[in-house]
Amino acid sequence: MATVTRAPSVFTTTPSISSSHQCHKSSSWVSFRVQHTENSTVSHHLAAFSSSGSSFFPTRDDKGLRKVRVVSAAMANSPRSTVLVTGAGGRTGQIVYKKLKERSDQYVGRGLVRTEESKEKIGGTDDVFVGDIRNADSIVPAIQGIDALIILTSAVPKMKPGFDPSKGGRPEFYFEDGAYPEQVDWIGQKNQIDAAKVAGVKQIVLVGSMGGTNLSNPLNSLGNGNILVWKRKAEQYLADSGIPYTIIRAGGLQDKEGGIRELLVGKDDELLQTETRTISRTDVAEVCVQMHWNFSFYCVVCYLDRVAVYMFVWEQALQFEEAKFKAFDLASKPEGTGTPTKDFKALFSQVTTRF
Numbered sequence: 001m002a003t004v005t006r007a008p009s010v011f012t013t014t015p016s017i018s019s020s021h022q023c024h025k026s027s028s029w030v031s032f033r034v035q036h037t038e039n040s041t042v043s044h045h046l047a048a049f050s051s052s053g054s055s056f057f058p059t060r061d062d063k064g065l066r067k068v069r070v071v072s073a074a075m076a077n078s079p080r081s082t083v084l085v086t087g088a089g090g091r092t093g094q095i096v097y098k099k100l101k102e103r104s105d106q107y108v109g110r111g112l113v114r115t116e117e118s119k120e121k122i123g124g125t126d127d128v129f130v131g132d133i134r135n136a137d138s139i140v141p142a143i144q145g146i147d148a149l150i151i152l153t154s155a156v157p158k159m160k161p162g163f164d165p166s167k168g169g170r171p172e173f174y175f176e177d178g179a180y181p182e183q184v185d186w187i188g189q190k191n192q193i194d195a196a197k198v199a200g201v202k203q204i205v206l207v208g209s210m211g212g213t214n215l216s217n218p219l220n221s222l223g224n225g226n227i228l229v230w231k232r233k234a235e236q237y238l239a240d241s242g243i244p245y246t247i248i249r250a251g252g253l254q255d256k257e258g259g260i261r262e263l264l265v266g267k268d269d270e271l272l273q274t275e276t277r278t279i280s281r282t283d284v285a286e287v288c289v290q291m292h293w294n295f296s297f298y299c300v301v302c303y304l305d306r307v308a309v310y311m312f313v314w315e316q317a318l319q320f321e322e323a324k325f326k327a328f329d330l331a332s333k334p335e336g337t338g339t340p341t342k343d344f345k346a347l348f349s350q351v352t353t354r355f
């Protein structure tokens with residue numbers, strides 16, 4: 001079950017009904033005065049409405065007009081969720097951070113970066129925290145008070161000097177001491193999940209990589225890091241944590257425009273056997289951001305004699321249910337083939353695997 005909160009707004013079709021609306025931090029009320037209400041069915045409809053999370057208190061004012069007050073437990077003036085993206089200075093993390101900031105009507109965005117230099121790179125504002133995920137204490141301030149966490153940190157292999165592409169062959173890679181996948185992708189991600197659990201975070205999106213089903217995947221021998229093994233271990237830890245999660249195992253990441261390709265979800269690295277095994281970082285970032293709040297509106301209609309009163313209610317669910325407690329591979333068709341993905345609910349509906 002998604003956590004659902006609702007807050008009503010009331011609109012009427014007739015000037016014989018007046019309305020006012022005031023929001024508080026933890027509640028909202030809407031009152032409207034109705035003439036000739038003795039035989040109206042409003043109480044009946046409002047009672048039904050009440051069962052969806054709001055309360056209604058009919059009273060009379062001094063002009064003999066009936067006044068109906070609506071009290072909601074929802075945060076009508078604060079539908080935004082606070083979302084932290086870690087690895088916010090990274091190539092995909094930066095895009096997620098930017099998207100969160102651009103959607104300030106939906107999100108209070110935060111970033112976690114490893115260095116002051118990275119902080120400056122993404123704007124240097126107070127919502128960018130500096131911390132090292134290998135040091136559990138250093139990430140607590142960033143995680144305090146957030147609703148959702150998007151993990152986009154990763155050990156980063158470095159190319160050994162001296163590689164000359166003109167001579168052919170393959171470059172060699174290494175990890176710096178203390179920055180191997182075991183420390184960054186396992187311990188560092190575990191620290192984030194543990195801190196999120198303590199802080200009561202409601203949702204974690206973890207971006208990992210396709211290829212983890214095959215121990216012999218060449219990425220594992222890169223810099224002797226076993227990167228996919230340690231990433232997989234962290235994914236399992238998240239899946240066992242009890243926190244609602246979504247694990248996105250991306251295909252080869254490309255720095256290309258997003259929103260112009262059809263996205264594909266898969267499982268168990270099956271997409272790696274096809275021609276469609278890459279995806280743009282912008283598309284991965286969009287999927288991460290789409291994963292969170294999902295707003296919908298519905299309308300309750302009350303008939304007062306022959307007058308209709310419409311109540312528009314927004315509903316806020318923690319995420320697309322389809323993607324909750326799920327793990328999936330993500331790639332895209334080449335540009336110009338297929339239909340660019342716009343309906344993320346339909347995309348996530350295709351996801352069937354919990355791990």
Ligand SMILES: NC(=O)c1ccc[n+]([C@@H]2O[C@H](COP(=O)([O-])OP(=O)(O)OC[C@H]3O[C@@H](n4cnc5c(N)ncnc54)[C@H](OP(=O)(O)O)[C@@H]3O)[C@@H](O)[C@H]2O)c1
Pocket residue numbers: 087088089090091092093113114115118131132133134152153154155156184188207208209210249250251252253254281
């Ligand atoms: N490259 C691919 O083709 C590919 C394919 C599939 C999946 N993926 C996965 O997709 C994700 C995003 O990839 P990307 O290329 O966008 O990432 P990226 O640019 O390599 O960014 C990784 C980020 O992690 C941060 N980080 C590393 N160690 C840290 C630490 N100890 N504390 C805090 N932050 C730390 C880095 O910060 P600094 O910059 O300060 O070091 C960097 O910003 C990664 O998990 C990656 O493995 C990649």
